Amino acid sequence: MKCGIFLALIGSRACLAVVRDIYAASYAGLVFRLRLDDNKDGSYSLEEVGSSLDCGYNPAWLALEKGTSTLLCANEAYTIANVGSLASFSKESLSILDNVTTDYGPAQAAFFATNRLGLAHYAGGAVSVYDTSDPSNLVELQSFHYFMDKPGPNATLQDKPYPHGIVADPTGKFVVVLDRGADALRTYSVGWDDRLVELGPHFTEPGNGPRHGVFVKGTSKTFFYMLGELTNSLHGFEALYREDGSLGFRQFYNNSAYQTGFGDAAGGAHLLLSTRNDDRSAYAGAPSDTLASYRVDLDTGALALIGLSASGGRWPRSFAVSADGKLVAVADQYSVPGRLVVLARDPETGVIGDQTPLATWTTNVTLPDGQSISHILWDDDDDEPSLAGLREDSLLLRGTPALGRFS
Ligand SMILES: *[C@@H]1O[C@H](CO)[C@@H](O)[C@H](O)[C@H]1NC(C)=O
Ligand SMILES: *[C@@H]1O[C@H](CO)[C@@H](O)[C@H](O)[C@H]1NC(C)=O
Ligand SMILES: *[C@@H]1O[C@H](CO)[C@@H](O)[C@H](O)[C@H]1NC(C)=O
Ligand SMILES: *[C@@H]1O[C@H](CO)[C@@H](O)[C@H](O)[C@H]1NC(C)=O
Numbered sequence: 001m002k003c004g005i006f007l008a009l010i011g012s013r014a015c016l017a018v019v020r021d022i023y024a025a026s027y028a029g030l031v032f033r034l035r036l037d038d039n040k041d042g043s044y045s046l047e048e049v050g051s052s053l054d055c056g057y058n059p060a061w062l063a064l065e066k067g068t069s070t071l072l073c074a075n076e077a078y079t080i081a082n083v084g085s086l087a088s089f090s091k092e093s094l095s096i097l098d099n100v101t102t103d104y105g106p107a108q109a110a111f112f113a114t115n116r117l118g119l120a121h122y123a124g125g126a127v128s129v130y131d132t133s134d135p136s137n138l139v140e141l142q143s144f145h146y147f148m149d150k151p152g153p154n155a156t157l158q159d160k161p162y163p164h165g166i167v168a169d170p171t172g173k174f175v176v177v178l179d180r181g182a183d184a185l186r187t188y189s190v191g192w193d194d195r196l197v198e199l200g201p202h203f204t205e206p207g208n209g210p211r212h213g214v215f216v217k218g219t220s221k222t223f224f225y226m227l228g229e230l231t232n233s234l235h236g237f238e239a240l241y242r243e244d245g246s247l248g249f250r251q252f253y254n255n256s257a258y259q260t261g262f263g264d265a266a267g268g269a270h271l272l273l274s275t276r277n278d279d280r281s282a283y284a285g286a287p288s289d290t291l292a293s294y295r296v297d298l299d300t301g302a303l304a305l306i307g308l309s310a311s312g313g314r315w316p317r318s319f320a321v322s323a324d325g326k327l328v329a330v331a332d333q334y335s336v337p338g339r340l341v342v343l344a345r346d347p348e349t350g351v352i353g354d355q356t357p358l359a360t361w362t363t364n365v366t367l368p369d370g371q372s373i374s375h376i377l378w379d380d381d382d383d384e385p386s387l388a389g390l391r392e393d394s395l396l397l398r399g400t401p402a403l404g405r406f407s
Contacts, residue, residue: 020322020380022046022329023071023091024340025059027374028365031073033094036327036342036359046342046359054096055087061375063109063117064091070135072117074106076374079367084124086117088135091379097136103128103143112168112175113194116141120163120177127163127177127186129196142195148182153207154230158183164229165210169239170217174199174247178210180229185210187247202249204228204235215239216269216296223301224249225271232257234273236301253303259292263304269296270350271303272328274316281310283354289316291330293350309354312341318375321345328352331373337364338372 024032033050056075063072071091077083084102086109089095105123112118115133129142152158158181165178168190175196177186184201191197204210209230216223222239236253257275271294279287288310294303311319313332320329325347332339340361344353366372 020378021049022320022340022342023062023064023377023379024331024363024373025055025062025073025375026338026363026365027058027060027076027333027371028338028363028367029053029055029057029059030363030365031055031059031062031071031089031094032363033091034340034361044342044359046340046361048361050094052089052094052096054089054099056085056099057083059374060106061108062377063111064377064379065111065115065117065132065135067114068132068135070097070132072109072132074102074109074119076105076107076122078105078123082123084121086119086130086138088132088138098138100130100138100140102130102140103145107164108166110166110168110175112196113172113190116190116194118166118168118175118177118196120166122162122164122180125161125163125181127166127188127196141193144196144198146179146182146186152181152183154209157181157209157230158207165212167213167215169215169224169247170222171241176213176224176247178213178226180209180211183208183210185213185226185249189245189247199246202247205231207231208233208235212273214271216271216298216301218296218298218301220299221301223296225253225303227257227273232275234259234303236303238301252301255303257292259305260308262306263295264306267295268298270294270306271296272319272321272350274311274319274330276315276317276333281308281354283310283312288313289332291316291319291328291352291354293352295350306349307351309343309352312343312354312357312360313339318373320377322378323380327358329376329378331376333373334370335362335372336366336370337362338366340373340376 022034055073060076071089075085087099088097103121103124103126106119107122131139146161162181187199188196208228211229213226237249240248281288293307313335315334317333341357342359
């Protein structure tokens, strides 16, 4: 809701209270629509206004297409072998519009063009593209399948390709898929009819296990940051837009994802990453996992750690910053009951106030192993979202290494 001065002067109700929605997917089978009310007295309330069981067994990732008011849900279905699906919902009512079988195990999705949703299929070793122009008739346009001749250095976790992350670059002309099994950044250009054209992989060091990545548009260069799951490492690359139409990466930064030395917080953009299962923080008297905030120097891409905040629970698998940069919603996947906290954030410095949540919402529906919320996103902005939902101020890397530390 846009609130001009004119509206504010005539006292439009909409300008007194800001209402924003948060969508949450739970691995326990549910998709929720939550409403955050910014009450006039400065307090917040977070309430469930809808839910659906229709996405299937294990909703993993959500994407919003504002043009058609549609919520897309990828069902990773990892508790059942060899299943995957994509469902579309009216974002208001959460009534289901379509539900299609996909390659196995879609773990992440990203719009890279209008009506073009890319899916990274973790279990299926594939990448697919859906045409969402008619939300009641989702159509698979493309499917790329990957194979490896032999396992990677980590034979258990790299026995085959595991595409885990998918991101569009800031120009909207390229898509990168992070393949944990193959140690590859798979690159594509966006070609005719907004379909993907495979350009080939950029390999990271063997055994790295790329999982999540994000582009940051700097003053003259574009940077790409990436988390290696198997080495618990954070990497910075300059994106190379080559004359032959390919996309390359030049690494300039390589460090642990578990840093502790703080740097200068002034200026720049911010990057947020979560470290799961680290118990480095404290929240409400209990150990908590951590969100690390970095400042990005927009000229050089250099990173400076500026804050370590409690995530509010166990395994912050997903987090999202509001459009104005002032709120961070964090979903702790293994908190019981499943917990979503909304924390205050200073959009200038990136610092998060982690000890007094503005609002908390819990769900007691969990899988037998205790897992619940897998992904969250805000619907708080009337503007067309920029590609891949990147926002100028708050650039995110979601989730990290679950399995121990990098030393
Ligand atoms: C959508 O498909 C998935 C996978 O086949 C299934 O589990 C789920 O029940 C379906 N949803 C509906 C509403 O039929
Ligand atoms: C694979 O990676 C995980 C996570 O870093 C680690 O715990 C495990 O020991 C590794 N296995 C091998 C065979 O390297
Ligand atoms: C990153 O640094 C670690 C620790 O120094 C090293 O083992 C690893 O090979 C480096 N990786 C890259 C891609 O430079
Ligand atoms: C879970 O929460 C719902 C709604 O708050 C409540 O009705 C239900 O009794 C709870 N179930 C358990 C097992 O606590």
